[in-house]
Amino acid sequence: MNLILLSPDDIEHDHLARVRDPRRVTHLREVHRARVGDAMTLGVAGGGIGRGELLSLDADEARFAIDTLDQAPPPALPVHLVLALPRPRMLARTLEHVTALGVKQLTLLHTRRVEKSYWQSPELSPAKIQAHLTLGLEQARDTVLPDVTLARGFRPFVEDHLPELLAARRGLLAHPGMPISCPRGIDAPTLLLVGPEGGFIEWEVERLLAAGCEGIHLGPRILRVETAVTALLARLF
Amino acid sequence: MNLILLSPDDIEHDHLARVRDPRRVTHLREVHRARVGDAMTLGVAGGGIGRGELLSLDADEARFAIDTLDQAPPPALPVHLVLALPRPRMLARTLEHVTALGVKQLTLLHTRRVEKSYWQSPELSPAKIQAHLTLGLEQARDTVLPDVTLARGFRPFVEDHLPELLAARRGLLAHPGMPISCPRGIDAPTLLLVGPEGGFIEWEVERLLAAGCEGIHLGPRILRVETAVTALLARLF
Structure with a gap:
């Protein structure tokens, strides 16, 4: 998981995302061993990529402060x-x-x-x-x-x-x-x-x-x- | 298994091979559903490739008549x-x-x-x-x-x-x-x-x-x- 892929449902408002599905929350806790304050790569399904900061992480939810999501995703193969x-x-x-x-x-x-x-x-x-x-x-x-x-x-x-x-x-x-x-x-x-x-x-x-x-x-x-x-x-x- | 890879132990003499390890025998029976008389690709570990005919196949052993094993294996990557x-x-x-x-x-x-x-x-x-x-x-x-x-x-x-x-x-x-x-x-x-x-x-x-x-x-x-x-x-x- 080199990018936290946010669905529209995950985005609370322009500057806040909440990830609640167990797969991603568990991955953040157990594989990334993420800590509050970590900067991570975020992306919006079908949209742009950027950075965000982990605001909180518990058993059920990860909250991110969204910084920017203005980079284009990598080009597709033709x-x-x-x-x-x-x-x-x-x-x-x-x-x-x-x-x-x-x-x-x-x-x-x-x-x-x-x-x-x-x-x-x-x-x-x-x-x-x-x-x-x-x-x-x-x-x-x-x-x-x-x-x-x-x-x-x-x-x-x-x-x-x-x-x-x-x-x-x-x-x-x-x-x-x-x-x-x-x-x-x-x-x-x-x-x-x-x-x-x-x-x-x-x-x-x-x-x-x-x-x-x-x-x-x-x-x-x-x-x-x-x-x-x-x-x-x-x-x- | 696109090739039956024979070890020196499998080769009885120039024209006969016996395959006895359970993995290959089971694969021949259950995946290939091989039948007596089938022509199959054989190869000798470290050596040539050719054809052989399945002479018998039971739960413990497959026997092959070796035809020729004179083709070179495919080239290696440098x-x-x-x-x-x-x-x-x-x-x-x-x-x-x-x-x-x-x-x-x-x-x-x-x-x-x-x-x-x-x-x-x-x-x-x-x-x-x-x-x-x-x-x-x-x-x-x-x-x-x-x-x-x-x-x-x-x-x-x-x-x-x-x-x-x-x-x-x-x-x-x-x-x-x-x-x-x-x-x-x-x-x-x-x-x-x-x-x-x-x-x-x-x-x-x-x-x-x-x-x-x-x-x-x-x-x-x-x-x-x-x-x-x-x-x-x-x-x-």
Whole structure:
């Protein structure tokens, strides 16, 4: 928690914030071992970042004097990430990684090799997803939550949504064995598609290439989804 | 487990391997749902990679007919990674990530902000470390275990080992606020130093820069160690 992310509810008035949820209060007490008078980095959900001073901290509440919140959050990555739905534990970690790295548009996609049971996981509830996104923001000192959409069918995604997404973005399909090595340091708006463990099936690859995506690879090593996504984002942007 | 990594003990003779440890046998049965006759990727620890056929699989043993094991494992990264010892759970995941990415030299370093208790963790036993490295190799279809050394003192590391390590390598110190953005696609032998959560302290940064390291950063976002290490390796190589 490198930033205390304030929701509008936490802000009492321009100069005072009260944090009352047990997770953050406990973190301030037990991990930060914060003390009255400490200066800390604060941010407003969807807004600016700045400093504040801890006025009080007890078991139920932390109060902050807000100094300024006028810095912009760090820039977003120019990417819409389309990720085959990972298994629940990996989803949780991947949501935190990609949020910390600056992804702001994320689509979780069903593909042939995604186990159908993953779509029933409690990790997909809006509250759980938001909790992981928030951890990613707090880590990276960001304030802007990513938009997460669920695409429960591959074919409807490709037919109804992909053309529009690709109209304004370069489409990159990350898949082992594709002809081009992942490009470095591109700055253009990008749609990045990453398959599940086991990969996209051949028919899916063909459909995505036919829709206008370029196939890219990360070399001969097969990486876990969470490692591959971080490596792709770090190399591309 | 994208590769069945055979130890010399597993190899009965040139054409027959027996895998008897419960972890791999269970994985073959329950995750791969392997069947007699399946062709699978095999590799010999420290050696070549090839194909084999599953001859039998029961609760205690899998037997493989070895076809060929004459392919080279994927190339290593030209990096010696020096990582401030992470907390035990993050260490476990980071060992897997960096092994999968192709790191072959790893030093775990004590720094001021590493909690001393981490050095007592059972995760640091040679058997535990090897288990995580093996998972990384199996993931990435590699056969060559990384060398892991423990450097329990910062000053002895800097005074006694760093000069020699830097004699043949470009030293890069990854630390927030350093002047140069992390370079992309370098091919030269590199020593990459990554600090703990909370970072190196200023005195440590000064010592590492004075020893000849260049300070690099990954931008304004503060990343978890495991995310930062993957991002650095993917961008550098």
